[in-house]
Amino acid sequence: MSSFNYAIAIDAMGGENSPDKIIEGLKLFLHEDRDIFFNIYGDEVLIKKSLVKFNLKFIENLKIINCTTQIKDKNSVRESIKIGKDSSMWKAIESVKEKKNDLIISSGNTGALLVISKLLIKMIPQIDKPALAGLWPNFHGTSIVLDLGANIEFNEKNYLDFSKIGSELYSVIFEKKKPNVALLNVGSEEIKGHDELKNSFAKINSQLNNFNFHGYIEGNQIKDGIVDVIVTDGFSGNIALKTAEGTVNFINTEIKKIFSSSIFGKLCYLLCLPIFKKIKKNIDPRKYNGGIFLGLNAPVIKSHGSADSLAFYYSLKLSAKILKGNLVNKIKNNFSND
Amino acid sequence: MSSFNYAIAIDAMGGENSPDKIIEGLKLFLHEDRDIFFNIYGDEVLIKKSLVKFNLKFIENLKIINCTTQIKDKNSVRESIKIGKDSSMWKAIESVKEKKNDLIISSGNTGALLVISKLLIKMIPQIDKPALAGLWPNFHGTSIVLDLGANIEFNEKNYLDFSKIGSELYSVIFEKKKPNVALLNVGSEEIKGHDELKNSFAKINSQLNNFNFHGYIEGNQIKDGIVDVIVTDGFSGNIALKTAEGTVNFINTEIKKIFSSSIFGKLCYLLCLPIFKKIKKNIDPRKYNGGIFLGLNAPVIKSHGSADSLAFYYSLKLSAKILKGNLVNKIKNNFSND
Numbered sequence: 213m214s215s216f217n218y219a220i221a222i223d224a225m226g227g228e229n230s231p232d233k234i235i236e237g238l239k240l241f242l243h244e245d246r247d248i249f250f251n252i253y254g255d256e257v258l259i260k261k262s263l264v265k266f267n268l269k270f271i272e273n274l275k276i277i278n279c280t281t282q283i284k285d286k287n288s289v290r291e292s293i294k295i296g297k298d299s300s301m302w303k304a305i306e307s308v309k310e311k312k313n314d315l316i317i318s319s320g321n322t323g324a325l326l327v328i329s330k331l332l333i334k335m336i337p338q339i340d341k342p343a344l345a346g347l348w349p350n351f352h353g354t355s356i357v358l359d360l361g362a363n364i365e366f367n368e369k370n371y372l373d374f375s376k377i378g379s380e381l382y383s384v385i386f387e388k389k390k391p392n393v394a395l396l397n398v399g400s401e402e403i404k405g406h407d408e409l410k411n412s413f414a415k416i417n418s419q420l421n422n423f424n425f426h427g428y429i430e431g432n433q434i435k436d437g438i439v440d441v442i443v444t445d446g447f448s449g450n451i452a453l454k455t456a457e458g459t460v461n462f463i464n465t466e467i468k469k470i471f472s473s474s475i476f477g478k479l480c481y482l483l484c485l486p487i488f489k490k491i492k493k494n495i496d497p498r499k500y501n502g503g504i505f506l507g508l509n510a511p512v513i514k515s516h517g518s519a520d521s522l523a524f525y526y527s528l529k530l531s532a533k534i535l536k537g538n539l540v541n542k543i544k545n546n547f548s549n550d
Numbered sequence: 551m552s553s554f555n556y557a558i559a560i561d562a563m564g565g566e567n568s569p570d571k572i573i574e575g576l577k578l579f580l581h582e583d584r585d586i587f588f589n590i591y592g593d594e595v596l597i598k599k600s601l602v603k604f605n606l607k608f609i610e611n612l613k614i615i616n617c618t619t620q621i622k623d624k625n626s627v628r629e630s631i632k633i634g635k636d637s638s639m640w641k642a643i644e645s646v647k648e649k650k651n652d653l654i655i656s657s658g659n660t661g662a663l664l665v666i667s668k669l670l671i672k673m674i675p676q677i678d679k680p681a682l683a684g685l686w687p688n689f690h691g692t693s694i695v696l697d698l699g700a701n702i703e704f705n706e707k708n709y710l711d712f713s714k715i716g717s718e719l720y721s722v723i724f725e726k727k728k729p730n731v732a733l734l735n736v737g738s739e740e741i742k743g744h745d746e747l748k749n750s751f752a753k754i755n756s757q758l759n760n761f762n763f764h765g766y767i768e769g770n771q772i773k774d775g776i777v778d779v780i781v782t783d784g785f786s787g788n789i790a791l792k793t794a795e796g797t798v799n800f801i802n803t804e805i806k807k808i809f810s811s812s813i814f815g816k817l818c819y820l821l822c823l824p825i826f827k828k829i830k831k832n833i834d835p836r837k838y839n840g841g842i843f844l845g846l847n848a849p850v851i852k853s854h855g856s857a858d859s860l861a862f863y864y865s866l867k868l869s870a871k872i873l874k875g876n877l878v879n880k881i882k883n884n885f886s887n888d
Contacts, residue, residue, distance in 0.1 A: 351803070361736050364744050398699050398788040406702050406785065431792030435800040444789075447744065450736040451786050452793040454769030459797040462773040463833065465689070470829050477825050484818040491808050495801065 216249035216273070218535045220528075221304040221313035224254035225282040226320020227517040231255070234319065235262040237524030238274075245532055246273060251313055253277050253300040279303050283324050285517060292324035293331070301325060305332050308510045315531050317513040319524065325514055326362055326505055333508040336540075338547040340367075342507035343374050344446070344514075345381055346453065347500040347530075350437030356382050357396075357434065357442045360503060361450030371395060371412035371443055376546050377506050378441035379423035384537030385530070390424050391440035396448060397428035404428060422546055460497070502527035504534070511540060554587035554611070556873045558866075559642040559651035562592035563620040564658020565855040569593070572657065573600040575862030576612075583870055584611060589651055591615045591638040617641050621662050623855065630662035631669070639663060643670050646848045653869050655851040657862065663852055664700055664843055671846040674878075676885040678705075680845035681712050682784070682852075683719055684791065685838040685868075688775030694720050695734075695772065695780045698841060699788030709733060709750035709781055714884050715844050716779035717761035722875030723868070728762050729778035734786060735766035742766060760884055798835070840865035842872070849878060 222238070224231035231254055238250065252259055256278035263269045279300040283292045296302045301320050307313045309332040316333075318325050330342055345358035358378050363370065375393045382391040395413060397405040402413060405428070416425050426439045431452055434442055444452065471477040481488070501523035505512035511534050515527040560576070562569035569592055576588065590597055594616035601607045617638040621630045634640045639658050645651045647670040654671075656663050668680055683696035696716050701708065713731045720729040733751060735743040740751060743766070754763050764777045769790055772780055782790065809815040819826070839861035843850035849872050853865040 349800070351800070364736065396789060398702065398785055431789045431794075432796035432799070434793065435796045447736055448786050448789050451734060451769045451782075452789050455772065455790040455794050456769075456797045458770035458773045459794045460801065461770070462687070462689070463798065463801055466833050467829055470825060470832060480818075480822040480825050484822060487808060487815050487818050491805055494808060495804050 217247060218315075218532075219249040219251060219313045220531055220535070221307045221316040222250055222252045223301045223304040223316065223318035223320055224252050224259055225279070225300040226285075226318050227515065227519065229520070230319060231259050231262050232265070233519070233521040233524055235259065235266050235268060236521035237528060239266045239268055240521065240525035241528040241532075242268070242271060242273060244529075248273065248532060248535070250274050251277055251304075251307060253279050253304040253307075254282070255279070255300075277303060277307075283321050285321050287321060287324065289323045289327045292321060293328065296324065296328070302328060305329050305512075309333050314535055315511045315513065317515060317527060317531055319515040319517055319519060322503070322514055322517075325512065329505060329508060329512040333510050333512070335507055336509060336544055336547060339373055339377070339507040339543075341370055341373070342505055343377050345378060345504040345506060347502070348434055348442070348456075349495065349500060350435050352437035354386070354500070355434060355437065355440055355442055356385075357444070357449060357453070359444065359446040359449050360453050361446045362505065363446040366408065366445035366447075368408055368412045368415060370445075371408070372416055373507075373547075374443045375416060375425075375441065376422060377543055378443060379421070380539060380542045380546055381504065381506065381534075382440045383422075384539045384542065385533050386440070388440065390422065392426045392438070393421075393423040393441040393443060394426040394429040394439040396434075396442050396444035396452070397430065400428045400430060402427070457497075498523035499526055502530045504530070506539075506543065509540065511535070555585060556653075556870075557587040557589060557651045558869055558873070559645045559654040560588055560590045561639045561642040561654065561656035561658055562590050562597055563617070563638040564623075564656050565853065565857065567858070568657060569597050569600045570603070571857070571859040571862055573597065573604050573606060574859035575866060577604045577606055578859065578863035579866040579870075580606070580609060580611060582867075586611065586870060586873070588612050589615055589642075589645060591617050591642040591645075592620070593617070593638075615641060615645075621659050623659050625659060625662065627661045627665045630659060631666065634662065634666070640666055643667050643850075647671050652873055653849045653851065655853060655865060655869055657853040657855055657857060660841070660852055660855075663850065667843060667846060667850040671848050671850070673845055674847060674882055674885060677711055677715070677845040677881075679708055679711070680843055681715050683716060683842040683844060685840070686772055686780070686794075687833065687838060688773050690775035692724070692838070693772060693775065693778055693780055694723075695782070695787060695791070696844075697782065697784040697787045698791050699784045700843065701784040704746065704783035704785075706746050706750045706753060708783075709746070710754055711845075711885075712781045713754060713763075713779065714760060715881055716781060717759070718877060718880045718884055719842060719844065719872075720778045721760075722877045722880065723871050724778070726778065728760065730764045730776070731759075731761040731779040731781060732764040732767040732777040734772075734780050734782035734790070735768065738766045738768060740765070795835075836861035837864055840868045842868070844877075844881065847878065849873070
């Protein structure tokens with residue numbers, strides 16, 4: 213392990229079809245990148261079987277740490293903390309606390325992952341609340357939206373902190389020095405929105421930052437790609453994200469329904485298959501997989517529970533960028549004068 | 551006018567391509583329904599020209615009320631109140647206050663419409679805040695979502711009031727006696743969300759209502775159609791609506807881009823044209839046009855500024871249902887015991 217610059221802890225047991233999809237995703241990643249060492253936490257028997265299945269048995273980048281239990285999606289956060297100390301998720305997070313790994317990634321129970329990570333890895337002192345950030349496709353590339361649901365209660369300092377955190381994240385992933393940041397609101401005029409938002413606008417506008425402040429944008433402008441980072445409270449952010457996911461699903465389903473409801477439609481679909489494949493590839497949600505939990509002393513990545521191996525591969529790529537870009541230290545430096 | 555049971559005030563001057571799209575939409579409506587009298591407020595010369603253009607000059611259901619000014623989209627609410635007293639919007643709203651009309655519909659400045667309506671038509675005494683409701687397509691039909699942005703500040707009574715108002719609206723439009731109501735939240739468990747939401751859940755759950763209480767739903771469940779009415783605060787509701795609109799636009803644009811980026815794609819598109827037309831018809835946003843402003847002593851309908859004549863026709867159909875279903879009296883009765 214000493215020859216590797218970075219080590220990632222993988223909780224291999226959470227989400228659908230684990231650990232198979234985890235190991236298959238890892239294989240895709242290892243085809244491109246061998247710089248990182250992976251400590252894989254979970255049921256040793258199942259993981260070994262999966263390594264054989266995907267022909268990864270003799271790779272030197274991997275080590276299995278056997279864990280006897282697993283936190284399930286149905287477990288409440290309280291239950292997870294109470295009974296989860298021997299689980300793959302807990303052990304993986306603990307290893308980051310003990311500096312055996314630099315980052316933890318899991319497809320498991322989101323609430324448990326966020327709370328146990330905060331408990332063990334701890335916050336960067338100057339940051340009050342951890343942020344859950346995500347990638348959002350737009351006409352020109354990708355934006356970052358945060359908070360996506362970690363914090364229901366939100367204050368003025370959080371808006372500024374999350375603007376700074378989101379900007380560092382954007383800079384590391386997309387190599388742009390001063391990203392554009394906007395606050396999500398119900399109108400673009402300065403007088404719109406509730407008091408916390410208006411005060412945050414004034415506060416952010418009045419000081420120098422690691423970003424350019426664009427002001428407010430509305431929900432229908434996220435797609436335009438005029439801003440790189442969109443900051444909102446966790447309640448609105450979660451509703452925006454899930455409503456967008458629901459809308460994509462609704463349109464997909466309606467389109468499929470109509471193409472498959474007649475023989476002519478089915479023929480059209482077959483003929484246009486190369487076009488549909490290209491569309492699917494271009495707006496594939498798997499490319500945007502990975503909730504990024506920031507503000508702690510190490511990054512925590514949440515892969516979607518229902519994500520497949522390709523989606524898990526994308527979240528590993530994201531993890532590698534975050535590590536190699538030295539994100540947590542950049543965030544710490546940004547806040548060191550606060 | 552005495553032979554008509556209902557009268558609607560139309561502000562013919564707001565939005566793009568008015569009054570042409572208004573008059574053309576009205577023509578479509580009059581093909582199906584001649585029960586309602588329309589008082590049309592705006593520039594008499596332009597409206598007359600439009601009536602000639604669409605062959606409606608000799609219809610007995612119509613009267614023009616000449617108004618010398620117009621509230622523009624760029625006018626602030628304050629400016630609109632100060633300078634707008636002779637405008638088509640103000641006069642149309644005033645006519646409802648004076649009981650010359652039963653409902654007002656406008657494609658103009660939303661903020662001005664809501665504030666002037668509240669000022670003149672006034673709230674039903676037991677209701678604290680007016681609601682902006684809208685139609686939302688789902689897999690099985692249509693849901694109603696409110697509040698879509700009229701109220702940024704929201705309290706426990708508002709959640710209950712809006713559940714009752716939304717249910718009466720749903721019952722009138724879709725003829726279902728006890729609709730299912732849910733509160734929009736970041737999770738479906740009872741412990742999720744902020745305090746106002748949790749207290750509202752308990753309050754709504756503990757009493758008999760004109761609806762069945764489903765509990766919480768998340769943004770991605772709106773499309774499922776398991777609930778008829780979704781209640782949320784105006785901030786989250788506005789963000790949900792606009793994010794959904796932005797997502798639809800994003801997917802449409804990406805699909806079009808790929809079909810038009812190659813000769814093969816263009817041929818595919820031409821061949822599949824009947825299918826695409828069917829898709830467009832099935833998920834045509836114009837069918838859901840019309841913000842419904844409720845809680846006042848008369849209904850106020852906001853047609854989208856960029857809506858075309860067909861969309862305006864749909865909002866007239868909606869207006870007719872609301873009037874013929876006696877919605878405002880039903881809401882008043884529902885609140886009379888409060």
